[in-house]
Amino acid sequence: xxxxxxxxxxxxxxMTNKKSLKCEQHMGHxxxxxYKQKAKKPPELMFVYSYEKLSINESxxxxxxxxxxxxxxxxxxxxxxxxxxxxxxxxxxxxxxxLAGIYHYEQYFGPGTRxxxx
Amino acid sequence: ExxxxxxxxxxxxxxxxxxxxxCNYSTTSDRLYWYRQDPxxxxxxxxxxxxxxxxxxxxxLMASLDTKARLSxxxxxxxVHDLSATYFCAAGRWDGTASKxxxxxxxxxxxxx
Numbered sequence: 001x002x003x004x005x006x007x008x009x010x011x012x013x014x015m016t017n018k019k020s021l022k023c024e025q026h027m028g029h030x031x032x033x034x035y036k037q038k039a040k041k042p043p044e045l046m047f048v049y050s051y052e053k054l055s056i057n058e059s060x061x062x063x064x065x066x067x068x069x070x071x072x073x074x075x076x077x078x079x080x081x082x083x084x085x086x087x088x089x090x091x092x093x094x095x096x097x098x099l100a101g102i103y104h105y106e107q108y109f110g111p112g113t114r115x116x117x118x
Numbered sequence: 119e120x121x122x123x124x125x126x127x128x129x130x131x132x133x134x135x136x137x138x139x140x141c142n143y144s145t146t147s148d149r150l151y152w153y154r155q156d157p158x159x160x161x162x163x164x165x166x167x168x169x170x171x172x173x174x175x176x177x178x179l180m181a182s183l184d185t186k187a188r189l190s191x192x193x194x195x196x197x198v199h200d201l202s203a204t205y206f207c208a209a210g211r212w213d214g215t216a217s218k219x220x221x222x223x224x225x226x227x228x229x230x231x
Binding site for chain 2: 106
């Protein structure tokens with residue numbers, strides 16, 4: 001299994017709703033990431049989990065709450081979002097790869113969840 | 119703070135002609151990646167460049183890295199319609215606890231007949 005899966009594919013939520021995005025990988029990767037991508041913009045890193053511990057939080061508002069229950073699963077809990085939070089949310093996982101004698105972390109991206117906040 | 123810039127932002131290409139996308143990054147980076155994104159889709163990894171002078175080729179695409187100039191290029195040879203997409207470069211850096219990617223602004227390629 002060499003893929004990252006994300007559910008749901010699409011989500012429409014009101015500003016008072018609470019919802020969650022789910023990401024799963026079974027490649028044994030120990031780092032997992034959440035990115036936000038607005039239309040016609042590059043992905044922006046939100047959170048990084050390394051060995052199930054939050055290692056990077058890029059000053060993301062608290063209405064986004066990440067959770068890593070185990071090494072295969074990453075959630076993003078959403079509460080009281082604003083319309084400007086509408087975007088494509090991408091999950092990725094990575095592992096250490098040795099290529100031509102050099103190590104690097106290769107990231108594998110999921111298909112994304114298209115979120116619309118009304 | 120690592121910043122990554124790409125140019126051009128938009129490239130209208132004629133089929134059969136050659137073009138180059140440029141990717142500049144502001145500080146030392148361990149690794150340079152190129153991704154392709156089709157509209158509404160996720161990111162597809164194209165190339166990983168790990169050292170100065172690295173050159174990778176796949177079909178009509180060729181990527182290179184000059185770490186001294188902090189520049190990577192993606193060269194397109196004899197453009198064809200199915201290359202139409204948005205291309206991102208991304209510079210990788212070890213943060214001390216995890217690897218981070220900083221993406222360039224993206225270049226939207228449109229190939230016309």
